[in-house]
Amino acid sequence: MSEHSVLTELLTMLESNPELLPVRLRVIELLAAQGRYSDALGQCGAALAQDPGNAQVLELLQRCTAALAGGEPAVTPAPATPPQPPAPAGAGGFDWAAAEREVGDIIKPAFIADDGEPLVVGPGDTGLFERPRVRLDEVGGMADVKRQLELSLLGPLRNPELAKAFGTSARGGLLLYGPPGCGKTFIASAVAGELGANFYPIEIAEILDIHLGASERNLHQIFEMARRNAPCVLFIDEVDALGYRRSQMSGSAGLRTVVNQLLTEMDSATGDNEGVYILGATNHPWDIDVALRRPGRFDRMILVTLPDxxxxxxxxxxxxxxxxxxxxxxxxxxxxxxxxxxxxxxxxxxxxxxxxxxxxxxxxxxxxxxxxxxxxxxxxIRPSSTAWFESARNVVEFANNDGTYDELANYMRGMKPR
The missing domain is CATH 1.10.8.60 (Helicase, Ruva Protein; domain 3)
Incomplete structure (x- = not known):
């Protein structure tokens, strides 16, 4: 998919989800790469309104301003010849084994974690592992969220024989959703701390790439590194930007294949995710592709509300x-x-x-x-979540026929009007 097509798709995504800061940062970079510095500056203003003082936005703002003033270009141009992606292997994704054979065996250098255990990281791996020290009992309030985490994830992991007797398990993914700025990332880190597992937080900017096939390859490498370092909590923030509804992608094949790759990686039939606990966070679960919420994927949802x-x-x-x-x-x-x-x-x-x-x-x-x-x-200062609840109200009133958002509806009925 061309750089222009990627930019068009990302701008469309921002229209319906304007708070997706990683996507907006990618848009700024692409606009600057095309020499559209005035448009990039407009996006910088919107980004700073979301996150005042963000260092990356300020750097992009400075570069674009310098470019308009006749200084250095805002973004280093992409290489003339992009790296060749692996060849497709069917509708599910790419032939990763063949790609790895071409470049040779991936020898994984080991890095030592705080507890002396090796963290196995291979060439091309992105992101950093953490060993969180925070536990759930250090998260103030949120008793209902903790109860649901204990029931759906922590309980089965701590009591595997009991879970087996009841025919349950902790496989699949857990989706944390709710208004922005309510601690979904902190809770995911606390879950990793509770399990004594590695914590691998991923942002969308680490996955999406303008070159054909590169986004799918990045996603595969992330899951492979998580599997090599199990037990691991793989946390994907703003997952709606990655798993956006394919029916709303205006026929674009580029981003559709990214969703397909995520489905493949999470599917137990095509990948061994034993010991990899996949947590996602989103402000807009209703924008996530329905296939991602089927059993074995993000089949459990927990509402993370405003702090009590x-x-x-x-x-x-x-x-x-x-x-x-x-x-x-x-x-x-x-x-x-x-x-x-x-x-x-x-x-x-x-x-x-x-x-x-x-x-x-x-x-x-x-x-x-x-x-x-x-x-x-x-x-x-006024509450920043007002617009989110206005959007959510439309969902619970007009798009909740299957009861998916009953918990959200009950919470909103109990809110005091401001």
Whole structure:
């Protein structure tokens, strides 16, 4: 698929899912590569509105600005001759074995993890493994999410004989969904910590590539590395960008094959994923291809909602730690921030810190962060999840015939109007 076609598909995806920051970053890079610096700058503005201070966006912004001013080009052009992809092997994907035979055996150098166990990584592998130390009991609040994780994943893994007696297992994938900024990545990391497993977080930008077949190859390499380093929690963030509904792809064969490859990798009939626990996160589960939610794939869904009061206290305490504070009433702040996401609460803490720091710079004396700073910050910040719940309301009212989103519907009925 041509670079222009990829850009068109990604722009279409952004129209329906504007909060997909990794996709927007890829769009900026492609626009800059085509010399469309003004359009790229517009996308940079939208990206900074989502994530102020994002280092990658700021770097792209600087490059595009320099290019418009007659400086160096914003992005290094792609090689004239792209690497040749492996040959297709049927509708399911590519003949990886043949490709590996062509380049020789993949000898995997070992890296030592914190506990002394080797992490087996091969040439071309992307991403980094982590050994999370956080456990689920360190996640504030979210009792219902923890209960569902225990029932659907952790319980069967801890009690394999009991699970076998009841004919259940932890195979397949688990999908965490809900409004943005509510800690889905943190929960996935805590699950890995609970299992004592490697944690391999993947972002869409590490998979998608403009060259034909490269995205599928990247995806295959990621799963292969996870299999070599089992037990492993493979976490795919923004999975709706990767597993987007093929019926909405306007006939594009390029992104369709990426979805096909993901289906192949998750299918137990075509790959041995023993010890690989696949967790996905998405803000828009209704945009995921239906084939990805069939048994053996992302067949279990857990709603990760806005933080409850206990979780809000925990989040506020986390973001104010190691900062000079005085007279802060975390419980009072938690009461007044109902409807705020974890990201919103982090923004409140950062804004309050900046206010206290600005005052300290004026006086030359360090002034601790106090409740007036928190209150001023709260008065300037509004919940960022409002638009998400408006979109979700349409789904639960008009596209929930099979009851998939009953849990979300019940949660929304219990929300207090703002």
């Amino acid at each position: 009061p206990e979780a809000r206290v925990s989040i506020l305490r986390h973001h104010l730690r190691d900062r000079p504070v005085e007279g802060i009433d975390l419980k009072a702040i938690a009461v007044r921030t109902e409807g705020f996401s974890g990201a919103d609460l982090a923004h409140v803490c950062t804004s309050a810190t900046q206010l206290a720091m600005a005052d300290s710079l004026r006086t030359g004396t360090v002034r601790p962060i106090g409740m007036p700073d928190i209150e001023q910050a709260m008065s300037q």
